[in-house]
Amino acid sequence: MNTLLFSHPDCLDHDTGYGHPECADRLRVVLSALEDETFMFLDRRDAPLATRAQLERVHPPAHVTALLDAIPADGHGSIDADTVLSPGTGRAALRAAGAVVAAVDAVCGGEARNAFCAVRPPGHHAEPDQAMGFCLFNNVAVGAAHARATHRLRRVAIIDFDVHHGNGTQTFCEQDADLFYGSTHQWPLYPGTGSVKERGMFGNIVNACLPPMAGSPEFRHAIQTQLIPALDSFKPDLLMISAGFDAHMRDPVGGLDLTEDDFVWVTQKLIEVADRHAKGRIVSVLEGGYDLRALANSTAAHVKTLMVA
Ligand SMILES: [Zn+2]
Secondary structure (H helix, E strand, O other), rough: OEEEEEHHHHHHHHHOOOOOOOOHHHHHHHHHHHHHHHOOOEEEEEEEOHHHHOOOOOHHHHHHHHHHHOOOOOEEEEOOOOEEEEEOOHHHHHHHHHHHHHHHHHHOOOOOOOOEEEOOOOOOOEEEEEOOOOEEEOOHHHHHHHHHHHHHOEEEEEOOOOOOOHHHHHHHHHHOOOOEEEEEEOOOOOOOOOOOOOOOOOOOOEEEEEEOOOOOOHHHHHHHHHHHHHHHHHHOOOOEEEEEOOEEOOOOOOOOOOOOHHHHHHHHHHHHHHHHHHOOOEEEEOOOOOHHHHHHHHHHHHHHHHHOO
């Protein structure tokens, strides 16, 4: 079976202003890298807009309304110093969440083995009731909630190898025994959550903290000894990935020392988990990654690995 790619030109219209690391060029370089002939057999689809009902499985209705009402008709607005709004932000954010919903439908419906969502704004910092850290809606959480609501899948695991802790995704998962969130992230770093002591109400949260400058050995050790065993005991019906590439050594925001090879390796390990428990079903979603060259190369390496699953 094939690998699907979900994206949409509307995701380029979220304008964060001059010099902002979470810029439209990120998505341009990712899509351009995926134009290489290596990806000839990648099945490309336009992301639909997420519906209110899909968002409201994760975000309270009043918060969704307030967020969409805050989108400016011209110029820029902001939620906080990092989280900027432009006239195109609303549709971009709805496409980003909608991509994950559509990817879940395709993978859980048996149309594809796995899928990658090349979208922005990212989502893993978005709390149910608070947009923050470049993130509007929690795209991966909206997808996980959709999988459970419409595909009769009980257990969904989300693995997050972005250099930052996905505080919003952890909040979404921590009180539900049928959700699992596992993260490798630099510690300490923004947003300040993700201590190893945060284990979730059912032991369903695993935070593997990596010290600044940690590289391949520490990352692979954490995945192998903490996340994989926890996933094997959780036995997900669907594996989702918050694929941030800002733990790359070239990244200006993160301070870890990973390379493309590490992203290939972790993708292979997660494919093995999905094969053991979830009939191979993986939906992967772009999160961070702010060095354009490292982001393009790492995303290409990740997607190429998904294609040979
Ligand atoms: Zn990040």
